[in-house]
Amino acid sequence: MxxxxxxxxxxxxxxxxxxxxxPLGVYSKKYKKISQIPDGTTIAIANDPANTSRGLLLLKNAGLITLKKDFNAFSDTKDIASNPHHFKFKEIDDTTGPRVLGDVPVVLIGNSIALASGLHVLQDSIYHEKVEQDTxxxxxxxxxxxxxxxxxxxxxxxxxxxxxxxxxxxxxxxxxxxxxxxxxxxxxxxxxxxxxxx
Structure with missing residues (x-):
């Protein structure tokens, strides 16, 4: 807008x-909790600006990464301040999230796309957005x-x-x-x- x-x-x-x-959710077929994600894991995030920054904020709120002070709605992976777990980021078309869930260990998927694929963000994700300042x-x-x-x-x-x-x-x-x-x-x-x- x-x-x-x-x-x-x-x-x-x-x-x-x-x-x-x-809510945007973090999904995985390998891990049941956000704390179980091991160092070096590949995480799939959307490749369009708004959803890339949204996904990174979600990972920040989950305690996985930190972001630069000037991070904004147009920021991307270059604006990660620290990545202590050495995660790798795979940018994907956000509509393909459910399809790559079997190939990528951790995938961020928007609710409307998840729901259309039979996924329930409040039940099936291992972490999801809540109504707060960052959302x-x-x-x-x-x-x-x-x-x-x-x-x-x-x-x-x-x-x-x-x-x-x-x-x-x-x-x-x-x-x-x-x-x-x-x-x-x-x-x-x-x-x-x-x-x-x-």
Whole structure:
């Protein structure tokens, strides 16, 4: 969305509200816990900028690597500050994650792709994203043209999305893998201001 607004200054989008997080997960057929991954293991991560940085943040939060202070949404493996376990990184098309799971010891897979392949991020991954500071960028939002950001009917969509009956339906349909994020708009805007200050 940030990139879109920069490329379309006359047609900017505005956030109406938060919806859910689809957790990125660490999967393995060889290891049952993140702590079991041995030194020198190859880890497959997505090869597109947004998901590469997202995957590295997940590995950082798992305690496997550290990242440079200026790490951002466009960073990649060159921005790893320390790799004490000497992991090797194999960049793949993120849609192929489930298919390479048998060939690569550890694979990072996004929830929608995992779910389509019969994997449940909250049950089958050995580590996954949670709603926290480092995952704010990955929260899905309802957005509209900036000129419509104060439209009462559009704002009502946010309330409807978080309605208990609708959440019950979403949880059942997606097996609880779309983690509801019902945060005030300020939760998201603080991050946007921080990005633009940088």
């Amino acid at each position: 940030e990139a879109y607004n920069k490329q379309n200054p006359k047609g900017k989008l505005a956030v109406l509200g938060t919806t859910y997080l689809e 704010k960028n990955n929260v899905n939002v309802l957005a509209t043209a900036e000129k419509n950001k104060d439209n009462a009917a559009y704002k009502k969509l946010v309330k409807l999305y978080h309605n208990k009956a609708i959440q019950k339906f979403i949880n059942k349909k997606y097996y609880g893998t779309k983690v509801e994020v019902n945060k005030p708009l300020s939760y998201f805007l603080r991050l946007v201001k921080w990005i633009y200050r940088k």
